[in-house]
Amino acid sequence: MRHLPPLTALRAFDAAARNMSFKRAAEELGLTPTAISHQIRILEDYVGTPLFRRLPRPLALTEAGADLFPGLREGFDRIGEAVQLVSRPQNRVLRVTTTNAFAALCLLPRLDRWHRDFPSIPLSIIGTDAVLDLAKGEADLALRYARTAPPDAICEICRDRLLVVASPKLVGEQRDLSPEQIATFPLIEAEWPDWAIDPPMWRYWSRVARQKGLAVPDLTSAIRWRFREEDHAIEAAIAGQGIAICSDVLARDALADDRLVVVSEIGLPGYGFYAVARAEAARSEAIRNLIGWLGGL
Numbered sequence: 001m002r003h004l005p006p007l008t009a010l011r012a013f014d015a016a017a018r019n020m021s022f023k024r025a026a027e028e029l030g031l032t033p034t035a036i037s038h039q040i041r042i043l044e045d046y047v048g049t050p051l052f053r054r055l056p057r058p059l060a061l062t063e064a065g066a067d068l069f070p071g072l073r074e075g076f077d078r079i080g081e082a083v084q085l086v087s088r089p090q091n092r093v094l095r096v097t098t099t100n101a102f103a104a105l106c107l108l109p110r111l112d113r114w115h116r117d118f119p120s121i122p123l124s125i126i127g128t129d130a131v132l133d134l135a136k137g138e139a140d141l142a143l144r145y146a147r148t149a150p151p152d153a154i155c156e157i158c159r160d161r162l163l164v165v166a167s168p169k170l171v172g173e174q175r176d177l178s179p180e181q182i183a184t185f186p187l188i189e190a191e192w193p194d195w196a197i198d199p200p201m202w203r204y205w206s207r208v209a210r211q212k213g214l215a216v217p218d219l220t221s222a223i224r225w226r227f228r229e230e231d232h233a234i235e236a237a238i239a240g241q242g243i244a245i246c247s248d249v250l251a252r253d254a255l256a257d258d259r260l261v262v263v264s265e266i267g268l269p270g271y272g273f274y275a276v277a278r279a280e281a282a283r284s285e286a287i288r289n290l291i292g293w294l295g296g297l
Helices: 007-019 022-029 033-047 063-087 100-117 202-211 230-238 252-256 285-295
Strands: 094-098 123-127 141-146 153-166 187-190 223-227 244-247 268-276
Touching (some): 007 033, 007 063, 094 285, 100 123, 100 230, 100 252, 141 285, 187 230, 202 268
Parallel strands (some): 094 141
Antiparallel strands (some): 141 268, 153 244
16 A cells, blocks of 8 residues: 555645745635645655755745656646546547548548447547647547657557549549649649648659659649648549549548549558547546447448
């Protein structure tokens, strides 16, 4: 069994260290400054060393106090998260954040399956390309789209490959098009941030094709439509507006029912879809159910 100092002494130290004031710590905890000082003395007696330098003013942590504070603060944060997790109703809404494209093309069409499999766990889908802060409770689970596993990743749900696709309405029976043939069609491009390394855009595809010994004209001049969201680029391709490079995961339904067809044997390496959650949340049954369900999509 762990031997710990009194919780009241730990709380007093935490509040005083955060506020760097016994008076403000007392106001926060509903005590007097004298009571705060007394509790901190108890903790100092327990650890056998001063935790605050009281004089000369202002108040400051000693070396021992500075070593203790981060771990104690993290411990209180984890206690709060754990209590919040178990105190919520079992049928609380499970908040999932992912990219707009994955939300629109992969999750939304399958929500009826989730409801059938887990009717007591309602989902809230947060489609955004911004990285929400799970530690602040902005979502319960994140599906991150990345080349390599991000910090706190629980597992890789799936990994895509980037394919050159078009609607049969545009290309007819043509399939294995050469770069010269592709250049005769209008091209569609989904935009990527400038910092992205080898993003699935036509300039990168052209470089890969040249490395394979193919003659490649300037395809960037054939780009007619640019979209910020990949799902918009896929919808434009389905509508016959041009040839696009897109994720085989996002375009899976359209490829399965021949609304889109692959028109080049040259593809690009893709990204992983990673499940990310706080350690406490990852242990919840609802999160485990959702991760397992996503893996079966």
